[in-house]
Amino acid sequence: MQAQYPSRCLHVLNRQPWPSPKVNASKLILHHASSSSRKQKRLPVSYYRGGTSRALIFHLKDLPLNRADWSSIFLNALGSPDPYSRQLDGLGGGISSLSKICIVGPSTHRDADVDYTFAAIGIKHADVDYSSNCGNMTSAIGPFAVDAGFVEVEREIRGVKTVRIHNTNTGKLIRSTFPVVDGEAEVYGGFSIDGVAGTAARIELAFLNPAGSKTGKLLPTGKVTDVIEGIRVTCIDAGNPCVFVQAEDVKVDGTILPDAIDAHPTLLSKLESIRCKASVGMGISEDEASTPGSIPKIAMVSKLKSHVLLSGEIMDGKSIDVVIRALSVGQPHRAVPVTVGLAVAAATNLEGSVVHNNVAKQRVDQDGLTIGHSSGKIMVGAEFDGDGNLRNATVFRTARRLMAGTVYYK
Structure with a gap:
């Protein structure tokens, strides 16, 4: 059964009666501000392009322990729900490939270095969907794991690093292999992918035993057609x-x-x-x-x-x-x-x-x-x-850290 996640909670401001002509307007504004205003909430975050997608990447430790509280954070940070489908009041881009969230934390799988959870965020509606993985954003998880210090890379050495990723949405393992330099994931390179301008360092993603990611079967209906x-x-x-x-x-x-x-x-x-x-x-x-x-x-x-x-x-x-x-x-x-x-x-x-x-x-x-x-x-x-039977599938992508700092949400 698909897990249900709560819709975003809407905060309704306390309504004040319209002032009589004798009321000092400036005092009313100050009174209203002091009684109903509050500072925006904030969390550390990184912003990465992975393949032909972009997402906010959160460290698991920075999020509330109660996962039911995540939905309102993710929706507001990206600017959803938005009846205009533009997400102007957030960091989303108004299309599904730009309305995504990743959460990375220490691995709970013995054969992986990190756990990675993906959430697809609705644009017009308050949907937070954990039912699938995003292959494009998977390409950013290895570099993020290096950049954020989940896995160690020796500084002042150029080389290649493999990060073992456990995707919690599907329970599958992915090996991400990419160049590193000076303790960080390399971004410069001559590899290009269609749909993204320019060139970058090549990232090899090996999806191990990808069949049956959600249903346990390559052919869930038991038929080829x-x-x-x-x-x-x-x-x-x-x-x-x-x-x-x-x-x-x-x-x-x-x-x-x-x-x-x-x-x-x-x-x-x-x-x-x-x-x-x-x-x-x-x-x-x-x-x-x-x-x-x-x-x-x-x-x-x-x-x-x-x-x-x-x-x-x-x-x-x-x-x-x-x-x-x-x-x-x-x-x-x-x-x-x-x-x-x-x-x-x-x-x-x-x-x-x-x-x-x-x-x-x-x-x-x-x-x-x-x-x-x-x-x-x-x-x-x-x-x-x-x-x-499909044992492994391999694709080559690029990724880049675009921003690391603080995201503000209401």
Whole structure:
């Protein structure tokens, strides 16, 4: 059963009666301020970009012991809920990939260096969702662990560090390997990822045994394909639970861009309906109404072809193996969630799956699967055992510390 987290508490100011003409206005203002005003609350925090996402990262020790008290802090710090979907009164960015929280603390797992908990924060609504991991922000956790002193790195030595991460959302382990310099995570480098301008140090993320992250099974329904609302789908759990549909089956071109998905009169509601029904079938929720916002992810799949990207550049169809258009928390993702990439890699090995039927027979790179998304492409390396089970999945990302200091919230 999905854990329930309380909605943000709303504070209502004490209302004062409107003054009579004889009342001194300045005295009234001072009286009102002294009776109802208070200082903002504050906590230490770091702000990191991880892959194509950004998040506030809190140290576990700085948060209240009662986790029910976390929700109001996270929501207010990011500026949610916001009916305008802009999060102007907080540090969120108005889209799902910029409305995220990470919590890092000492590891409770014998084979890990740190525990990492992820929370997806609603934008319009007061939702704090702990049901899934964020693969992109996982790329920032190793560097944060070094920068914050969770793991020791010798100063004045350039080298490579591996941090073992225990993701509490899924119970899975991830190895993060990246360069370090002078006791900190290196940020300078020549590696680039589509969707992020510039270059940075390369971070290798190895997701160990990612299958069954939430349901305990690679195929939670017991089938390679199911039919939901007349649409053939593949429900798979690797990295995060995901639902894959053929783009043509929902009557859109698989290379559709995010703004066009948003503008489509029926597409988002159709995909959300399929996602909620799949959640029940996968055993994630008891009914459609209780489906978590962040899982299962849903993505449209299509065969490779040349097409226009968000940047206006042309993606050469011969440079990718498959085309994916993913949604995250009800919004079109402008790249692809890393955990969706892991699920795509797993599904390519399942003959007859929606993904398998769209993947090029001859791979662009024999070391992995090259996935085309709205901002470019990403390669996911996958290692299978002799029975076709996914043992490990590897992706390469970049991350950078943007700020460390104090966040203020009400």
